[in-house]
Amino acid sequence: MVRVGNLGHMTIPPLVDPAPDLTTEERARYARHILLPDIGAEGQRRLKNARVLVVGAGGLGSPALLYLAAAGVGTIGVVDDDVVDASNLQRQVVHGTGDVGRPKTESAAETVASVNPLVHVVRHDLRLDSSNALDVIRDYDVVLDGTDNFPTRYLVNDACVLLGKPHVWGSIYRFDGQVSVWFAGHGPCYRCVFTEPPPPGSVPSCATGGVLGVLCAAIGSVQVAETIKLIVGQGDPLVGRLLVHDSLRQSWDTLRIARNPACPLCGDHPTITELVDYEAFCGLTDTATDGVPGTESAAGVAGAQAGFGEVSAQQLADMLDARERGERAFELVDVRDDGELQVVSVPGARAIHLEEFRAGTALGKLPDGIPVVVMCKSGVRSAEAAGLLARAGRSDVHNLTGGVLAWVRDVDPSLPVY
Ligand SMILES: [Zn+2]
Structure with missing residues (x-):
């Protein structure tokens, strides 16, 4: 099925080929997806074949992991080097009270298995950096970025652009959230729009400014919807658009954003051709914006x-x-x-x-x-x-x-x- 979007809207072919078939158990479990004309059995087979990497099993990663698992995304990678803290439980719903002190990837993998034992979880107990990001991301079709610090955001963006992969980015602070899909070749990358990181300490993080817990569900679930759309090749992805949500006003606005021809990464004359030192790029010796x-x-x-x-x-x-x-x-x-x-x-x-x-x-x-x-x-x-x-x-x-x-x-x- 091919749907041509309205003039000016984005259509991108499905990211993932369909798996050969669905089992009887899978047909029963995913019936409500299969009933959707835009997904159907073929779309569900694409989801089964899909490999999605979730960076960060925190506020955004938690709802994302739950819904990716429930949706039947066949392979879900989860990157995190942190352990569950009591202050996480207000919003990081993939972890429970009994998980405090456990590695987040371990807790998340266990929850995902309980939600859907038919999907495979790959744990990456590490902090993404320039030395490992390409190797980790290379194996996945799409990256869902739920990180809360600027060095990792630029790192994920650069690695995805260099590997030619889309990444579904979300950001939250207090009552506000943003989502976009960065996909060089089809639209802007993160660097096209956010050309410079803010000075260290100038932008408060959720760790210092706070965040409405349920906002994570709103933004993380939009990220999953965008991820599913990319995998099955349906709808208008948020490529070239920035979704801006204010939960106090309960408003959702989209802003048009464009590729920057002068972007050092995806522009006409790129100067960044390999991963750099992102802590140094962001002026940090540590992730100070996170309060470390x-x-x-x-x-x-x-x-x-x-x-x-x-x-x-x-x-x-x-x-x-x-x-x-x-x-x-x-x-x-x-x-x-x-x-x-x-x-x-x-x-x-x-x-x-x-x-x-x-x-x-x-x-x-x-x-x-x-x-x-x-x-x-x-x-x-x-x-x-x-x-x-x-x-x-x-x-x-x-x-x-x-x-x-x-x-x-x-x-x-x-x-x-x-
Ligand atoms: Zn760019």
Whole structure:
């Protein structure tokens, strides 16, 4: 069956050839798909033959894995090097309470097997990087990207373009989500539209800004719908379109996006012909936008250049003890948002939002003549605040290296993290 879309709409041939046949058990299980004229037995045989790689068994990966499995996608790869944390359970529905502490790929594979034992799960217990991404992705027909950090997004995009594969991308933050299908040769790639990564720490992640759990289902399920459409070759894929969802307004808008002829990857004169160092490209020594503590020595060097020092969590604990005894005076300032402070905070810290440092109003709220220690979740945003204070002429400013995460890890492991 060939359906010609409306003028200007995208039609792409099916990505996957049909499997030879369906068993009686499969015909019964997938009957509601087979009844659909646009899928039918042939489309279901394509799904059976399909190999889909899900990058990240987190918020977006969770609903994606459940629905890919239920839909009968024959081989589902799942990439993740993380373990299930209690703070994941609010949205990562492929994992249960009993899975806390287990590898996410193990937990996800078990859930997928319980949803549909007819599909095959391939676990990739690793973090995708330039050394392994091509080898991992090469075996799949399409990649569903559910990652939450910029280095991996650019890495997945570049690997898919170099391998000629489409990738179905989703992004969520607080109440907002976005989806697109990047497919060089048919439309833009991620780099065509997002030409430069944001400066490290400038864009908050769900780990610091929060996310409505059920938003993951809305965005992840759209990603699965797009993946199925590509596999069976039906409908108008979100190639060259950006779907933008606002769950507070409950609006779904699509924006036209175009291939950039000057794209360094898929443009007319590409300069990127192999994978690069994506941490360096994104200006990170670690995935700081995810709230993971940065390399301490690198933080110290950066801080010294910006005119402030660093203190460790243990040093801060000693300073707070001395302040408690009246032997030392200093101000501890937490620059995080209110919601973050409600999850976990260091006793004795005072809240002044990062925005106040950026606006220049924080300086007037700080007492003169005593040292200031600033902190955030991982040390990235507070380093910005410390740099702003130093540039405003304030001396004796220190940043808490590794932020509240380091405090919990090194001083009080009984506290929750997020
Ligand atoms: Zn491009």
